[in-house]
Amino acid sequence: MDLPHDAPFGVHNLPYGVFSTAGDPRRRLGVRYGDHVLDAGAAARATGAPADLAELLAAPSLGPLLAAGRPAWTRVRAALTSWLTDERHRAAVAPCLLPLADTAPHLPFEVADYVDFYASEHHASNVGRIFRPGAEALPPNWKHLPIGYHGRAGTVVVSGTDVVRPCGQRREPGEQAPSYGPSRRLDIEAEVGFVVGTPSAQGDRVALAGADDHVFGLCLLNDWSARDIQAWEYVPLGPMLGKSFATSVSAWVTPLDALRHARTAPPPRDPAPLPYLDDRAEPVPYGLDLALEVRLNGHVVARPPFATMYWTYAQMLAHLTVNGASLRTGDLFGSGTVSGPGRDTRGALIELTWNGEEPLRLPDGSGRGFLEDGDEVAVTATAPGPDGIRLALSEVRARILPARP
Structure with missing residues (x-):
């Protein structure tokens, strides 16, 4: 799904959250992209992402990714950008994009202090x-x-x-x-x-x-x-x-x-x-x-x-x-x-x-x-x-x- 270069929630943004849907109450890690949510774990599987990266994105909260540290944060962001912009991934990623209106948000991480x-x-x-x-x-x-x-x-x-x-x-x-x-x-x-x-x-x-x-x-x-x-x-x-x-x-x-x-x-x-x-x-x-x-x-x-x-x-x-x-x-x-x-x-x-x-x-x-x-x-x-x-x-x-x- 292509978005305008100046989209407020476009490829230059990519904020993280946790969501579920009426048809699937499991809590999943998502990335907001325009008026859609990318199911990050599903996208990692669909694109054949490395196992360690896929494991971080398959978690039900941001916790594991937060704990992984800055090198992992940079690597995951680069992967997400590629999945959403590279034509090679279009067919695999498209089914992982869900309408934002069809999702329910949850607290994105467990607050420690x-x-x-x-x-x-x-x-x-x-x-x-x-x-x-x-x-x-x-x-x-x-x-x-x-x-x-x-x-x-x-x-x-x-x-x-x-x-x-x-x-x-x-x-x-x-x-x-x-x-x-x-x-x-x-x-x-x-x-x-x-x-x-x-x-x-x-x-x-x-x-x-x-x-x-x-x-x-x-x-x-x-x-x-x-x-x-x-x-x-x-x-x-x-x-x-x-x-x-x-x-x-x-x-x-x-x-x-x-x-x-x-x-x-x-x-x-x-x-x-x-x-x-x-x-x-x-x-x-x-x-x-x-x-x-x-x-x-x-x-x-x-x-x-x-x-x-x-x-x-x-x-x-x-x-x-x-x-x-x-x-x-x-x-x-x-x-x-x-x-x-x-x-x-x-x-x-x-x-x-x-x-x-x-x-x-x-x-x-x-x-x-x-x-x-x-x-x-x-x-x-x-x-x-x-x-x-x-x-x-x-x-x-x-x-x-x-x-x-």
């Missing part, structure tokens, strides 16, 4: 002004290290999974004591998530230059946040129940190899980072020029630019392991909310509505300070590709269900 960072200076400054009025917007450590928290791997869900409104303790302004009930300030956080493939040994550290040997690729991520629960609980140890109820990720993971043309220099840092985070002499820039778009009930409410992020994924990974913490195959770390300098570039409702004080107006005439039951949020993104084309990152989408009794 989940860490969420706080890497946007614009987002951190806005939230600091909201949560700590009258104080410095950024805490004193913010420009010295990528701040983050350890999340809950077991509640990471694939795009399309409904999110139930969480319950917990919250204390409203002016109240002396907390109350219990459904969150009244349910929010989104439009982020980019990075997927670790190659593990590291406990006690070892991953240097900036080693990031691409460990990071397989990325996905879009929505770190749902109950702001009222979060505000009551986060002092002194940080987020817990306000974040742990759900984190949504894209069904398709874009490999780093597809994003060579999206590399860009990060913004200037002042003060200069400590040596293990100082990337000024690195030969490859680790910033990424990704253009995100946030839709609420189909209406675009923000266009956050990832290129403005203060800390890069390489710095996040270096800091995550600087104390000797080990990486595991399937580790996921998020960038934190992606926000830019303008109001229409803010990736969370708490910023877009200034904690509900300036509600959004939707085309149907309704307003939103925070999410209501039935609301649907979708985050999409594009990235520069070769010859000026734009590659698409798979969306992350979910609908809010009412709290359960």
Whole structure:
């Protein structure tokens, strides 16, 4: 099946996922190609691929391929490109291409550990002004290290999974004591998530230059946040129940190899980072020029630019392991909310509505300070590709269900 050179999910992209079909409930490794899914294991068998490569692609999840390391990632990508573009493989591969609409997505890898960072200076400054009025917007450590928290791997869900409104303790302004009930300030956080493939040994550290040997690729991520629960609980140890109820990720993971043309220099840092985070002499820039778009009930409410992020994924990974913490195959770390300098570039409702004080107006005439039951949020993104084309990152989408009794 031929696609135009500038197809957003064409041969220059080739993101990986896991799917099943109504006629065959087995979970299989797939590669998105236009509006189709290539059954990667079936294609490997049909083309007579080497046994080791075929074994990786016959797995029911991305785990074995992630663990195989960068030489295997490069080899598999080259094979997939050949199968989809070389006329010699056309007859063998054609039956392995299934309509995307006929497939059901699954979580593409087993999440080992989940860490969420706080890497946007614009987002951190806005939230600091909201949560700590009258104080410095950024805490004193913010420009010295990528701040983050350890999340809950077991509640990471694939795009399309409904999110139930969480319950917990919250204390409203002016109240002396907390109350219990459904969150009244349910929010989104439009982020980019990075997927670790190659593990590291406990006690070892991953240097900036080693990031691409460990990071397989990325996905879009929505770190749902109950702001009222979060505000009551986060002092002194940080987020817990306000974040742990759900984190949504894209069904398709874009490999780093597809994003060579999206590399860009990060913004200037002042003060200069400590040596293990100082990337000024690195030969490859680790910033990424990704253009995100946030839709609420189909209406675009923000266009956050990832290129403005203060800390890069390489710095996040270096800091995550600087104390000797080990990486595991399937580790996921998020960038934190992606926000830019303008109001229409803010990736969370708490910023877009200034904690509900300036509600959004939707085309149907309704307003939103925070999410209501039935609301649907979708985050999409594009990235520069070769010859000026734009590659698409798979969306992350979910609908809010009412709290359960």
